[in-house]
Structure formats: C-alpha cells, structure tokens
Amino acid sequence: xxxxxxxxxxxxxxxxxxxxxxxxxxxxxxxxxxxxxxxxxxxxxxxxxxxxxxxxxxxxxxxxxxxxxxxxxxxxxxxxxx
Amino acid sequence: xxxxxxxxxxxxxxxxxxxxxxxxxxxxxxxxxxxxxxxxxxxxxxxxxxxxxxxxxxxxxxxxxxxxxxxxxxxxxxxxxxxxxxxxxxxxxxxxxxxxxxxxxxxxxxxxxxxxxxxxxxxxxxxxxxxxxxxx
Amino acid sequence: xxxxxxxxxxxxxxxxxxxxxxxxxxxxxxxxxxxxxxxxxxxxxxxxxxxxxxxxxxxxxxxxxxxxxxxxxxxxxxxxxxxxxxxxxxxxxxxxxxxxxxxxxxxxxxxxxxxxxxxxxxxxx
Amino acid sequence: xxxxxxxxxxxxxxxxxxxxxxxxxxxxxxxxxxxxxxxxxxxxxxxxxxxxxxxxxxxxxxxxxxxxxxxxxxxxxxxxxxxxxxxxxxxxx
Numbered sequence: 001x002x003x004x005x006x007x008x009x010x011x012x013x014x015x016x017x018x019x020x021x022x023x024x025x026x027x028x029x030x031x032x033x034x035x036x037x038x039x040x041x042x043x044x045x046x047x048x049x050x051x052x053x054x055x056x057x058x059x060x061x062x063x064x065x066x067x068x069x070x071x072x073x074x075x076x077x078x079x080x081x082x
Numbered sequence: 083x084x085x086x087x088x089x090x091x092x093x094x095x096x097x098x099x100x101x102x103x104x105x106x107x108x109x110x111x112x113x114x115x116x117x118x119x120x121x122x123x124x125x126x127x128x129x130x131x132x133x134x135x136x137x138x139x140x141x142x143x144x145x146x147x148x149x150x151x152x153x154x155x156x157x158x159x160x161x162x163x164x165x166x167x168x169x170x171x172x173x174x175x176x177x178x179x180x181x182x183x184x185x186x187x188x189x190x191x192x193x194x195x196x197x198x199x200x201x202x203x204x205x206x207x208x209x210x211x212x213x214x215x216x217x218x
Numbered sequence: 219x220x221x222x223x224x225x226x227x228x229x230x231x232x233x234x235x236x237x238x239x240x241x242x243x244x245x246x247x248x249x250x251x252x253x254x255x256x257x258x259x260x261x262x263x264x265x266x267x268x269x270x271x272x273x274x275x276x277x278x279x280x281x282x283x284x285x286x287x288x289x290x291x292x293x294x295x296x297x298x299x300x301x302x303x304x305x306x307x308x309x310x311x312x313x314x315x316x317x318x319x320x321x322x323x324x325x326x327x328x329x330x331x332x333x334x335x336x337x338x339x340x341x342x343x
Numbered sequence: 344x345x346x347x348x349x350x351x352x353x354x355x356x357x358x359x360x361x362x363x364x365x366x367x368x369x370x371x372x373x374x375x376x377x378x379x380x381x382x383x384x385x386x387x388x389x390x391x392x393x394x395x396x397x398x399x400x401x402x403x404x405x406x407x408x409x410x411x412x413x414x415x416x417x418x419x420x421x422x423x424x425x426x427x428x429x430x431x432x433x434x435x436x
Contacts, residue, residue, distance in 0.1 A: 001086075001087065002354075002355055002358060002402075003399070003402070004087060004090045004091070004094075005090065006358065006362060006395075007090075007094060008090050008093055008094055008097075009362060009366070011094050011097045011098060011101075011131075012097060013366070013369050014097075014101060014128075015097050015100060015101050015104075016373060017369075017372075017373065018101045018104050018105055018124055019104055020373055021105075021108065021117075021120065021121065021124070022104055022105070022107065022108035022112070022121070024117075026378070027114055027116050027117055027120075028378055028426075028429070029378055029381060030117055030120055031116075031120060032378065032381050032382060032385065032422075032426070033372075033381075034120045034123060034124065035385060035422065036369070036372055036385055036388070037124060037127070038127060039385075039388060039389065039392055041127050041128070041130075041131050042392070042411065042415075043392065043395065044131050044134075045130075045131065045134060046396055046399055046408055046411070047399065048131075048134050048135060048138045048172070049138065049142060049144070049145045049146075049172045049403070049408075050134045050145070050172075050177050050180075051145050051405075051407045051408045051410050051411070052145070052146075052177060052181065052407075052410075053130070053134065053177055053180055053181060053184070054408075054410055054411035055410045055411060055414065056181055056184045056185065057130070057184060057411075058411045058414045058415055058418065059414055060184055060185070060187075060188050061123070061127060061184070062415075062418050063414075063418055063421055064188060065123055065188075065191060066422065066425065067421070067425055068191065068192065068195050069116055069119065069120060069195065070425050070426070070429050071195075072116060072195045072198065072199050073116055073429070074429065074432070075199050075202045075203065076116075076202040076206075076207060076208040077207065077208060077209075080112070080113065080114040080117060080209075081113070081209065143403055143404075143405075144403070144405060145405060145407045145408065147407060221344055221345050222345060225345045225349070229353065232357060233356075233357075233360075235394075236357060236360035236361060236364075237360070239360070239361065239364040239391065240360060240363060240364050240367075242364075242387070243363075243364040243367040243368050243371075243387070244367065246367070246368065246371050246384065246387065247367055247370065247371050252377060252379050252380050252383070255380060255383060256383070259383050259384075259386065259387055262368075262387040262390065263386065263387065263390055266364070266387070266390060266391070267390035267391075267393065267394070270394050271393070271394065271397070274394070274397050274398075274401070277350065277401075278401065280344075280345045281344070281345055281347055281350065282344035282345065282346060282347060283347070283404060286406070287404065287405075287406050290406040290409065291397070291400060291401065291406060291409060294397075294409045294412050294413065295397060297413060298393055298412050298413060298416045301413070301416040301417065302390060302393075302416055302419075305416070305417075305419055305420040306386065306390070306419065308420065308423075309386060309419055309420050309423035309424075310383070310386075310423075312423050312424060312427045313379060313382060313383065313423050313426070313427050314379075315427070315431075316426075316427030316428075316430045316431040317379040317427075317430065319431055320430040320431055322377055322378065322379055322430055323377050323379055323380075
C-alpha cells in the first residue's frame with residue numbers, strides 16, 4: 001500500500017519533468033532534467049522489485065547518457081531558437 | 083468494486099502512457115537534434131518501466147530469487163515449493179528482456195550522437211531547419 | 219540490553235536527520251541566490267544524508283533478522299555514508315568555482331576580491 | 344534482539360519525512376532559473392533517494408534491493424564534474 005503511493009508520486013514527478021523538457025529552450029537544462037527524470041524512474045524500478053535492472057540502469061541511464069550528451073553539446077550552439 | 087490499490091494501479095499506468103505521448107509530441111515538433119535524442123531516451127525509459135509493471139504482482143514481497151536462498155531438491159522441486167514461489171515472487175521474464183534492451187540502447191545512442199556531431203561539424207549547427215536549408 | 223540502546227540511538231539519529239532534511243529543503247526553496255543556497259545544500263548533504271545512514275546502519279544491526287541480511291544492509295549504509303561525506307563538499311566547491319568564473323550567476327555583492335585579483339592577473343583562486 | 348514489529352510502526356513516519364523533502368527539492372528543480380541551482384538541487388535529491396532505497400530494502404527485508412546505492416552515491420560527483428567542465432571551458436555562451 002505505502003509502496004504503491006510512493007510509486008504514484010514518483011511517476012507523477014517524472015510526468016511533470018517530461019512536460020517541462022518539451023517546453024525548455026536551454027538544452028543544457030533539458031539534459032539535467034532528463035537526469036532528474038531518470039532518478040524518478042529509478043524509484044519506480046525499486047518499488048516494483050526489479051533490483052537486477054537497477055545496477056545497469058543507474059550506470060547507463062543516469063551516468064553515461066548525460067555525459068555523452070554534454071560532450072556532444074560542446075560542438076554546437078546551446079540555445080534552441082524559435 | 084474497485085479497491086484503492088486498483089485505483090493507484092490504473093493511475094500509474096495512465097501516467098506512464100501520457101509520458102510516452104508527451105515525449106513523442108516533442109520529438110515531432112522541436113527543431114534541436116540533441117533535444118530530440120534526450121526525448122528519445124525518455125521514451126525508452128518509460129517503456130522499460132511499463133514492461134516491469136507488467137510482471138508485477140500486487141502482494142509480492144521478493145525480487146525474483148528463491149526466498150531464503152535454499153531449495154530442498156534443486157533439480158525436481160516439489161509442487162508446494164513452486165506454488166509458494168509463484169505467490170511470493172514477481173515475474174522474472176520481462177526483467178531479463180529489459181537488461182538486454184538497456185545495453186543495446188546504450189550502443190544505439192552512441193551511434194546517433196556520433197552521427198549528429200559529424201553533421202554539426204559539416205553544417206555548423208544543430209538546428210534541423212538550418213541543416214535542411216529552409217532557414218538562414 | 220545493548221540491542222535496545224543501539225536501536226533507540228539509531229532511531230534518534232534517523233529522525234533528527236529527517237527533520238534536518240525537511241528544514242534544509244524549505245530553506246533551499248526560500249533562499250534568493252545561488253551563493254546562499256550553498257549553505258542549505260551543505261545541511262542537506264551532511265545533516266540529511268550522513269546522519270540518517272549511520273542511524274539506519276545501527277538500526278539494521280539490532281533487528282532479529284538473519285545475519286547476512288543485517289551485515290549487508292549495515293555495510294552498504296556505512297560505505298555510502300563515507301562516500302557522501304567525502305564527495306559532496308568537493309562537488310559543491312567545484313560547482314561554485316565554475317559558476318563564478320564563467321559568469322553563469324553574477325553575485326550581488328559590494329566588493330568582490332576574486333574578480334579584482336583575476337582582473338589584475340595575479341594568482342587565481 | 345529487537346522485534347521487527349517495533350520498526351514497522353516507525354517506517355511510515357520515515358517514508359513520509361523523506362518523501363516530503365524530496366517533493367520540495369523537486370519543486371525547486373522544476374522552477375529554477377540557472378543550471379547551477381538545478382545541479383545543486385539534484386545532488387540533494389539524489390541523497391534523499393539513497394535513503395529511500397535503504398528504507399525500501401528494510402521494508403521488504405531483502406538485501407538485493409540495495410544494489411543501486413553505491414553507484415548513485417558516486418553519480419553525484421560525476422554530474423558536478425561534467426557540468427562544471429562544460430561551464431568553465433567556455434561552452435556557456
């Protein structure tokens with residue numbers, strides 16, 4: 001019961017951060033917000049009892065993806081134009 | 083009569099599906115390439131959580147290992163042991179599928195980021211309209 | 219006897235850490251500037267992360283579970299507490315230095331000695 | 344030996360405290376103006392997440408759920424270093 005409530009809160013905050021990424025003009029902020037969204041999905045994975053996914057998901061989804069995108073963003077412009 | 087557990091369950095599934103819809107809308111309408119790739123990671127993460135949710139049983143108390151760690155007959159376990167295992171433990175098959183999907187997804191994103199870096203070096207911008215020549 | 223002492227000591231540490239974490243989050247929400255929020259982040263890292271992990275390690279040692287579960291939980295808690303106590307101040311310092319030097323957030327101060335030293339070309343901080 | 348049911352009465356209070364702090368930190372992340380504020384708030388959010396993982400492991404009495412704690416504690420320093428390198432190498436224009 002209490003674990004389902006925490007899972008519902010985590011999924012709601014992930015939804016809010018996904019909506020904010022779509023409306024964001026600064027791409028560096030969008031990458032950091034994608035890290036936050038991965039944090040909330042990691043809570044959901046721990047709540048629904050999948051510990052063997054966590055060790056791969058945290059290392060790849062949180063660490064390597066944001067590092068890779070910030071490395072690529074040095075080659076071009078930072079802000080998105082309308 | 084729907085219990086509170088069932089209502090929370092429906093809410094979680096609907097929220098994840100709505101996340102996927104928002105990210106797909108962003109991929110279709112926003113011009114920056116790196117932002118499109120970030121939104122693509124969100125779609126894949128939401129699909130992983132949805133697949134894990136399919137294998138969950140309400141009332142399960144263990145990750146997919148044997149509770150206690152010891153079987154009395156590992157080759158031919160008895161009927162009672164298997165029934166007890168099935169009532170206490172979530173389904174392990176979707177989790178095994180997703181472990182391979184995460185690793186393949188990393189290789190795919192390295193490939194896409196390399197392509198977009200070469201594209202930015204040859205055209206000077208990450209904007210998709212400037213690459214195609216529609217906007218100066 | 220020693221089990222009850224460990225349990226209540228750990229419970230007191232964890233509740234104290236939870237209260238400090240809540241206070242730090244409210245302060246983080248209300249402060250105005252990035253350089254003010256560094257103070258709240260220090261309370262959130264040490265008071266809200268280090269103390270509850272030590273308390274949870276003590277709680278896990280005093281329960282009537284199997285030995286390998288207790289040892290695993292308390293060992294992971296102690297290692298994570300050591301990592302947080304070593305890396306959180308270093309990370310905050312690196313971030314504050316990069317923010318000040320790149321001009322991402324300009325501080326509203328009367329006198330700025332670091333900027334004067336950098337303009338004079340002396341030893342940079 | 345302390346009985347486990349003593350802890351079960353206290354666990355909802357601890358879950359409530361740390362989840363409330365996590366929600367307030369995430370509000371700060373969602374409404375911040377600059378990148379530095381956001382990264383600092385993500386650090387505090389990750390520390391809260393570590394404690395919630397340990398509480399979930401105590402709730403289910405399973406040590407397997409604590410696998411992700413130590414990579415998360417290392418991820419805090421990695422994000423700080425990557426973002427501050429990007430800012431100080433002149434990429435923020």
